[in-house]
Amino acid sequence: MESQHDAILDLARAQGLLRPRDLTALGLPRVALTRLVRRGQLVRVGRGLYALPDRPVSEHASFAEVARKHPQGIVCLLSALRFHNLTTQSPFEVWLAIPNKARAPRMDYPPLRIVRFSGPALTEGIEAHMIDGVPVRITGVAKTVADCFKYRNKIGLDVALEALRDAWKGKRVGMDELWQFAKLCRVANVMRPYLESLT
Template structure:
């Protein structure tokens, strides 16, 4: 049991958060994690999520927690904009895309706002980023901008326009890439005048 405890503590030095399910593949009994928690050697940050007390975490740590909680979700919209430095806003919720047929997770420990995508709009433009040792699926800048135009009624057209301008100005993606994602998200007619004006 002592060896199992050490393995968990070592794992938490490279992976900021851990779920009990993560221990199954390693052959470590889940009760070991609970004992470490009872002894104060790990702390619970949300239901089913543990980390080392006082662990150094990045500004995007909540995205790592969300990725652990919803492994098939993709960080999108305002949260993806913030990650890519394409907005001045700091969303108080984590925006996450899930498949239309996926059941909503019951865990309410994190403030996650789910949006349902399907087909190419769900699977295209996904990048994997390591945040505090955790792989996090996040839509790339061009896809995120197109998504913002699609959901402009939820997040505001001004936010989508700011993201579009910053994306082109800072060369986060080419106009052709934006156009490609505009078609995938079915917002090419909405984005066309803005893209043309910015490229004039």
């Protein structure tokens, strides 16, 4: 039993966050999670998510929690802006892009705001970042800016303009990249006057 507990704790160190199904894949009993929580060697950070009690937690820990439970989701829009330091807003929800026909994931915490993407909008401009030991898929800067213009009715044109200005001023994006994603997200006509005013 102790060797099982050690194996689970090693897994928690390696992955940052554990799900019960991670144990099943290794032939370890799920009930061991409950025992380790009782002993104080693991903590339950959310429904079906466990971690070491002393693990370092970053300001983007909620993204790691969402990614561990829903690895196909992509952190986008306001959450991606926050990650890239392109907004002063701090959304309480995690904005998550999923495929058009996928079932919407549910979590008690953190709350999710689901957006549906399809085709190249779902696959292009996605970066993988390690957050608290968990690989998290997040839209890149140029894609995030274009997405903000596409979803300007949900998040506000002022937010999209702030993101564009900050990304450009901070030399985080080039004009070619912005045009590429403006076309991909079908907002080239909307973005054109703002892009032209930058040059």
